Amino acid sequence: MTSSPDTEPARATRPAGPDKRRLILDAAVVAFAQRGFHACRVSDIADEANVAYGLVYHYFRSKDEVLDTLFLERWNVLLGVITEIDRQELPARDKLYAIASFIVDSYRHDPNLMKVIIVEVTRAANSFGRTHLETIREAYALIAAIVEKAQADGSFRAAVTPGFAALAFYGAIEQVLTGWIFDMLPRGEEEFDQAKAFIVETICGGLDADRASARAV
Amino acid sequence: MTSSPDTEPARATRPAGPDKRRLILDAAVVAFAQRGFHACRVSDIADEANVAYGLVYHYFRSKDEVLDTLFLERWNVLLGVITEIDRQELPARDKLYAIASFIVDSYRHDPNLMKVIIVEVTRAANSFGRTHLETIREAYALIAAIVEKAQADGSFRAAVTPGFAALAFYGAIEQVLTGWIFDMLPRGEEEFDQAKAFIVETICGGLDADRASARAV
DNA sequence: TCGACCGTTGACTGACCAGTCAATCCGGGA
DNA sequence: TCCCGGATTGACTGGTCAGTCAACGGTCGA
Incomplete structure (x- = not known):
């Protein structure tokens, strides 16, 4: 099904070991998603x-x-990206936008992989995600830290706990992805970009200390 | 475990059939949750x-x-409650608060049942929820309708699609419940009430046309 | 008192599938 | 050219469970 041609014409030296491993992982994504x-x-x-x-x-x-590997591979990328975003000198709102952007684009780039990660791990903390709870939690913590700093410098108001805000923010993203995954929401380039803006607008509209800026979208 | 007393002392006529059925359903909640x-x-x-x-x-x-029955039983109550809330003459914000309240209280009253519904059905649209997608969607639609009316009468601004807002609102609630379910968030009477307020505050803070009111919490 | 009916019992079966393993293949070094 | 070791194959096994079914018992109406 993953009609990617066996791209190994000039690869005679190595026994193609790692390639097969990758091949299996990619196939698993398709099979699990299906x-x-x-x-x-x-x-x-x-x-x-x-x-x-x-x-x-x-x-x-x-x-x-196999599922563990798929999840960790991708989630570690996410953690790295969030950390990197946080390191930059940006308004908190832009940081959140960048995070939403990365996740939405991840879905755009490989819907099957994101489907598997969300449906089988992130939202299945009972059966499978249990093992990865701590890893998942790390993402919330990073987001919460961003919110906390923003509250400290006054750019976010303190009406809501940072941890709670992080939960709501991530929850909104995941719910939208879930909407796409199960065809409850129209998919498309336009919708993807719109979603990024909506997510940040919905959450920050409630978090921004500067209420006027919330209108400016 | 579900120590609800078998509330049928005067029921000698019927051979206690329905009781056993109920007993099994209640036991299933515990077993599935565990x-x-x-x-x-x-x-x-x-x-x-x-x-x-x-x-x-x-x-x-x-x-x-068995799982179907548990889910439908409870979800139909939810749909009824939302419909009833919407029928009342209330500000949209209060309607959303009432909905959040009902769901949080459902968790407070029977955490196991809500765990099963969320973890095994609502968030498992792949395996099981697929059958119930349409039913689940009805709840989003009801919430979206509330938002839409509020936008029409000007009490909510129109920056975000009603369907999207409904998704974010419900998503926030579910994420919080998930936090409780998997011990990522402290539980307790205080936290339950705080959560209701936080959810509405976070979402409506971003939705309210009257930004001043958003601060008044 | 008797028999019929339905709620109740739990041993059994058939299917399914994760994981094993002995056999085969193949490339590269000697 | 031959041999070694890792890659690759797929038939097979062991265990698990959902669902079946034949038998049992207690209640009620006749």
């Missing part, structure tokens, strides 16, 4: 990757480890 | 209810139907 983690059999992943069943177990200890 | 729907075996439900395995299948066609 049928859901639980309903997806390991053989579905192997089939999708055009690879023998057993090879999945050559590269991963278990089906769980 | 182990998650997938990991929970039908025998866990039966054990929790102190009832034979087969009896579950006397009252329900399948394990799925």
Whole structure:
């Protein structure tokens, strides 16, 4: 299905090991997104990757480890990006916009991967996300820190706890992605950009100390 | 566990059929909340209810139907409540507060049930919620209608689509409940009431046309 | 008192699937 | 050219459970 051609014409030196691993991970994204983690059999992943069943177990200890890998790979990128954004000298509102932007663009770039991460990990803290709760929480903490600093310097008002604001902000983003994932919301370039603005506008409209700026969108 | 007394002392005529059904449903809430729907075996439900395995299948066609029943029972109450709230003559902000209040109080009253509904249905649109997508969507639509009317009469500004606002509002509530469910947020009477206020404050602060009122909390 | 009916029981079965493993393949070094 | 080791294969196994079903029992009407 992932009709990406086996891009290995000039790669004769290395035994293509890492490529196969990647191939399996990418196939897993498709398979998990299509049928859901639980309903997806390991053989579905192997089939999708055009690879023998057993090879999945050559590269991963278990089906769980495949999902773990996918999640951690991407979530660590997210944590890095948020940290990087926070390091810059920007109004808090712009920082939040940058974060929303990154997440929305992640979905734009690879909807299947984001679907898997949100549906199977982030929103499944019961079964699977439990293992990753602390990692997920880190993202909230980083966002909360941004809000806290903004409250300290007066650019955000203090009506709401930073932790709570972070939750609401991230929650809004995730809810919108969920809307796209399950076709409850129209998708498209325009909608993606609009969503970024709406998310920040909704949340910061309630957070900004300078209420006038909230109107300026 | 759900120590609700079997409130049927004078019911000698009927062979106590409905009671067993209820008993099983209540036990399922506990079992699903404890182990998650997938990991929970039908025998866990039966054990929790102190009832034979087969009896579950006397009252329900399948394990799925048990979850279906739990979800629909509760969600229909929610839809009724929202409709009722909307019928009243109230500022939109108060309507939203009433909705947030009802949902938070639902969690306060029966955390396990809300955990199951959110974790296993609402946020699991992939596996299970798919069947109920339309039902879930109805709630968003009702909320969106409230926002739309408020925008029309000028009490909410029109910077954000009603559908989007509904999504953000509901998303914020769910994220907070999720925080409680997975011990990422402190729980308690005080926190529950604070959360209601914070949710409405965060969202309406960004929606209210009258910005001054947003400060008055 | 008797029998019919329905609620109740729990052992059993059939299907499914994650994970194992012995066999095969293949590239590169000697 | 031959051999070694890691990559690759896919048939097989063991365990798990959802759902079935034949039997049991207690209540009520006749």
